[in-house]
Amino acid sequence: KNQVEQSPQSLIILEGKNCTLQCNYTVSPFSNLRWYKQDTGRGPVSLTIMTFSENTKSNGRYTATLDADTKQSSLHITASQLSDSASYICVVSEKSSASKIIFGSGTRLSIRP
Amino acid sequence: DSGVTQTPKHLITATGQRVTLRCSPRSGDLSVYWYQQSLDQGLQFLIQYYNGEERAKGNILERFSAQQFPDLHSELNLSSLELGDSALYFCASSISTGGEQYFGPGTRLTVT
Numbered sequence: 001k002n003q004v005e006q007s008p009q010s011l012i013i014l015e016g017k018n019c020t021l022q023c024n025y026t027v028s029p030f031s032n033l034r035w036y037k038q039d040t041g042r043g044p045v046s047l048t049i050m051t052f053s054e055n056t057k058s059n060g061r062y063t064a065t066l067d068a069d070t071k072q073s074s075l076h077i078t079a080s081q082l083s084d085s086a087s088y089i090c091v092v093s094e095k096s097s098a099s100k101i102i103f104g105s106g107t108r109l110s111i112r113p
Numbered sequence: 114d115s116g117v118t119q120t121p122k123h124l125i126t127a128t129g130q131r132v133t134l135r136c137s138p139r140s141g142d143l144s145v146y147w148y149q150q151s152l153d154q155g156l157q158f159l160i161q162y163y164n165g166e167e168r169a170k171g172n173i174l175e176r177f178s179a180q181q182f183p184d185l186h187s188e189l190n191l192s193s194l195e196l197g198d199s200a201l202y203f204c205a206s207s208i209s210t211g212g213e214q215y216f217g218p219g220t221r222l223t224v225t
Contacts, residue, residue, distance in 0.1 A: 034213070043115065043203050043216030044156070089156070100169070101214075105155040 002027040004092050004104040012110045021107045023073040023090030031095040035064050035075045038087045085111045117217035119204050125223045131192040134220045138185055138206030145187040151200040163210050194224045
């Protein structure tokens with residue numbers, strides 16, 4: 001069964017600190033992996049998208065990594081800001097059926113001043 | 114602003130009623146997706162349309178239905194509403210099936 005597991009479920013860090021969120025998946029065959037940021041009550045916004053051949057991609061203070069062999073991805077946030085408080089969702093697409101998109105349950109990140 | 118619009122923003126209705134949520138995709142996007150997000154829950158995929166045709170179905174109840182019109186806007190119809198249907202309903206669009214999805218601001222449905 002295709003699954004996307006995220007950890008931790010929630011995380012609290014101090015402003016200015018770095019953090020790393022994890023995503024493990026069993027989706028096969030793999031097409032791409034996306035990280036979304038979702039502010040409370042708002043629609044998710046795409047941060048990064050990576051295909052099989054990419055193992056790192058940055059978007060400002062956000063850096064995503066992908067290890068397609070171990071089927072793991074991480075999202076690293078550098079020098080966190082209060083506005084980073086949100087849920088971060090890992091989404092994996094299956095290659096065989098382009099519309100098969102599996103969402104992780106998300107990591108809820110809280111940044112404290 | 115993702116370019117995806119959803120109306121209404123908020124909707125309050127009673128149990129047993131029927132409502133229609135509307136979504137206009139980004140200009141040029143052919144694919145529309147509907148998601149449900151209950152309080153403190155993850156996104157649940159409901160259904161996808163591509164260029165007017167149903168492409169994929171997720172955890173969509175039989176009381177729910179959707180369609181995509183020739184102008185590519187989409188409507189999600191929810192009938193015989195129950196308290197548990199209270200949630201945020203998001204629409205997303207993409208250029209092609211499997212392409213990057215852009216999410217609308219959502220419709221918050223409250224069933225009383």
